[in-house]
Amino acid sequence: MSSTDHHHSDNPHVAHHFENMTQQFDSGKLGMWLFLATELLLFAGLFCAYAIYRAMHPEVFLYAHVYLDTTMGAINTVVLILSSFTMAWAVRNAQLGQQKALIVNLSITLVLAFAFLGIKAVEYKEKIDKGLLWGTLYQPKQEAQIVMPAGEAAPEAEIAMATAEMIAEMAEATNMGEEQWIMKVAATGPTGLSRLPDTDRKPLLLAQPKTYEHPDAYVPSFFGIYFAMTGLHAIHVIAGMIVIAWLLLKSIKGHFGPKYYTPVDCGGLYWHVVDLIWIFLFPLLYLIH
């Protein structure tokens, strides 16, 4: 044995530049936590944009958020929480050497992640179909409009999609004039559509806007923020899925167990951060009132 030979730990998984498994594991976790801190700060930038826009124009957020489907958002939240649970369970399986359970739990996590993206895709498609995109792409179609009874903002249960036929129907059924069912565009309001309404469109406003002179409307900004935040989150979900798929392949080969489970643990940490971010995104975007 030469004098430069390092002492090797009994554990074959310990890399040569570490003294023992504990040191290697702690180093891995430390590095992972530092990375997660940067991920949180990444999203903090977008949350900051959200905070500023919402502070300046709460009426826009109150108005535009009804275009988002709360049910799908809630289902997505449950899906992600369940996937976090199975991921934490998978880490426990790896620590205890329960190979079959580890593979099952990682697979379920992967499937749930797919489900999350699927529901997101449905939501996005709905937005695209209705023309509810960001910036100058915000060109809402007839199907996008929402009918509210004139007067105060009605609770969510009474929101319906409006076509000319539906408006006529409702007007007939309630014996109120069609005009009663359509709120007038405030002449000097800040919210509403990005251009003056066409004759066949019936724009609606949820709340009476405060009057001010600036002619621009900010609903396109809401959708810009919505797509930026959920889009970046979806990219992180995809990255997480790649990591979990890699972990799954390695688990099938039996690489993880009580002596070495650091990748599963760190992959789990990343997935939990993805869940964490969605836990905040959901009430901030979908449950504004």
Added chain:
Amino acid sequence: MASNSNTIEQNQAIRPLSAGEILQKEEIGHVAPFWVLLVVFIALLVLTALTVGITIFDFGYTMNLVLALSIATVKALLVVLFFMHLAYDKPFNILIFIASLVFIALFILVTLLDVAQYQPTVIPGYAPALADPTQ
């Protein structure tokens, strides 16, 4: 570097080891008891239902926001402490996490402070919510 040919034999537990046995053999990390994971999971589901259900009540614009964010914070704490094992982790990792929270708070709060200070005066009437002190 590690001899991968031995991995399967070495990693296959002859029977599932209990958490106590793991900690006896090699103190690498903490094994979360299953019941803890399950209870936290159910608590998260309950809190999600709560955060959706509470929207039928209206406590005023600010209070609604505060309530929603409080429930979200509790959920986040549950995920971080138990799913991510931070409750059982080395204090330095806890420090890293809290430090990132501090900087996020600084980031958002100071920027909001700045915006609230000048935004109403840049373009008159531009930010009605900030200019109106009664809101």
